[in-house]
Amino acid sequence: MKLFNPDFNLVDFNPGFNPDFDRDFNRDFNRDGVTASDMGGAAGIKDVARAAGVSVGTVSNVINRPELVGEETRARVRAAIDLLGYVRSESARQLRSGSSRIIGLLVLDLGNPFFVSVARGAESAARAEGLRVMVCNSAQRLADEADYLALFAEQRVRGVLLTPADTAGSGAAALRRGGVPFVLVDRLAQGVEACSVSVDDVRGGSLAVAHLLTGGHRRIAFAGGHHPLQQVADRRSGARAALAGSGAELADLEVDGLDVAAGRDAGARLLGMQPRPTAVFCANDLLALGMLQAAFAAGLRVPEDLAIVGYDDIEFAAAAAVPLTSVRQPAEAMGRTAVEMLAQETGPNAAAHRHRQVVFEPELVVRRSTLRVSATPAQ
Amino acid sequence: MKLFNPDFNLVDFNPGFNPDFDRDFNRDFNRDGVTASDMGGAAGIKDVARAAGVSVGTVSNVINRPELVGEETRARVRAAIDLLGYVRSESARQLRSGSSRIIGLLVLDLGNPFFVSVARGAESAARAEGLRVMVCNSAQRLADEADYLALFAEQRVRGVLLTPADTAGSGAAALRRGGVPFVLVDRLAQGVEACSVSVDDVRGGSLAVAHLLTGGHRRIAFAGGHHPLQQVADRRSGARAALAGSGAELADLEVDGLDVAAGRDAGARLLGMQPRPTAVFCANDLLALGMLQAAFAAGLRVPEDLAIVGYDDIEFAAAAAVPLTSVRQPAEAMGRTAVEMLAQETGPNAAAHRHRQVVFEPELVVRRSTLRVSATPAQ
DNA sequence: CCCACGATGTGAATCGTTTCAACCCGACGG
């Protein structure tokens, strides 16, 4: 049964006002006349100066160091500024002063709420530092990553927060070559001279699997398989480490992505495994949600028939109909910390800066999806 | 029971390499010497020109209009460029040429995957037009909205895609005043001379409630109440319109936000209503997910005891353990369309531009959360 | 009475591009 039609009907109408009115009204005046700066072409600092009867230097001072300007003059300039609707040109400012107030944030996947939280944290810290964040999404594509890094370089951003898409660190290398300060996010800087903010993913993987083991599970799957992302590999190796000497086994379940659809797909394959695992540890919550969905679709009960552990503890994990046990990462704090380190590295006393590797500890959040249902868990 | 500790343990260590090596290596050379442009301070177009033995004009041409330059010269300049690691300064380019390649996108809530999809659509269209998108999040705060719009204005962005946080349209007014081209997204431009891309939310509300009515429901709640956002109001009035003459009743359920937590909260209140509604239409999917969670927590079955309809059809709606019926909006198409309209408005033949109001039709996607369970639905 | 000083203000130089009029020069038609 087809539940919906992917094509959308389009209604396109054009009400009867005249869209050209404003355009005509704003048409260039004689730029040299007395009224030059009134509306034609954005007003510049020169126009303000003329209108206020002062020099451009004074206007600049009113904007940037008001304490240097006499009270009366200051008021006059301010009046001129908002009479003319003057907005200073950031490119001119930056060209001359050399420094930008923007920091670039390149995330692996904006579709993953985890990174949205990182962005939120970064943004709020940046605001506190008087900086702005430009968020871009590499979608794990190396080409896009390189592309955006080039964009950041052209913008002469203050610095970059990077969640690298590859293990090799080609992005970081490019930034280093270009002399752009950067902080690695969600990845430990090893062999790279840079700051980093990360989470001990090996530990996280251990926590997850240890929890399942104490729940009595002996056949456990890892949804993430040999995915090339470093984070996934670390979680997997932590999971394997936790297994040691338990006699339990860990089956790799390959995925072709890290989103809900991939989780659904992996779930379908898990259901066909013989013998079927009684628990699955998913490399992130999106996979776990897909897995949950697949389990429900097949009539399996969670956690009775299949226990599920996710990773990231995104909001939707707690909000799932069977709330997901998950390994929590302090996403906002990571974003915040990264910005603070970058601010220090590029701030007034950058000379004192030493690169630091900040590693947060993950935390297991137990919810219903791994609730122990009896002394002897479902086989 | 406390399931997790909100404080994170922090491990902060500093491996033993010397972070200053690169800094020293890159220290300024004598900027006037022959080796000036080698590494000290980023190389400029002049350095490239000198290295290639041509004039700056020629270098600029190699970069921007290579067809004008002789083959041999072109090669020589290109070699110099990547020998010096030259990266053109976007601020200088923009200052002189006057036009930016960036368009600003200000969304209501990046935590809502719907807007993430809009951003994705915008980004891909922008890429096709040779533009870049700078995504910012107003989080429905008017102050932040104004702040970011000011940032965009200072950047002299090509244009702005705006999902307004208020009904009054103060943001749009500010943009108009500043002469910044903009497109309203997810909101019909009425009384404002601008392009807009929106969805017929009244229709969407009707679809949702009509669907519930044919399911036999007579006591329906609307989670969204009198929320100030235009979209919510429209969905509500559509819902009321669909009700007309059916004899059914619609109870407003107020919310203090549009996220999962607010949905959970509203859900708790709904459970206490006497008589309890048999169905609820939520103003967006985040609310619906929270509602679903609250229902499960109280032991209610969905859809048997409570049918739920959401709005937006975000991926997590389909991925919920009880997949949500939802009113689908073509988020990516909206983002894409908005960028295309903006590109046309600000492109080479902007003169031919006429503001247009594009209105997409919403589409009901029926899933299990409203499955009709018997001829006479649960009372 | 003179000078140094602090508080204000000035205006030219500068940042790194793009753009454009002008220049050079070999070839080609007349």
Place this chain on the structure above:
DNA sequence: CCGTCGGGTTGAAACGATTCACATCGTGGG
């Protein structure tokens, strides 16, 4: 042989701010 044409290249003038060395002026100390 001259004029013109056009492909290649040049060099200087913007663009709009910041910054800094310098002028101006009223004041108070010597």
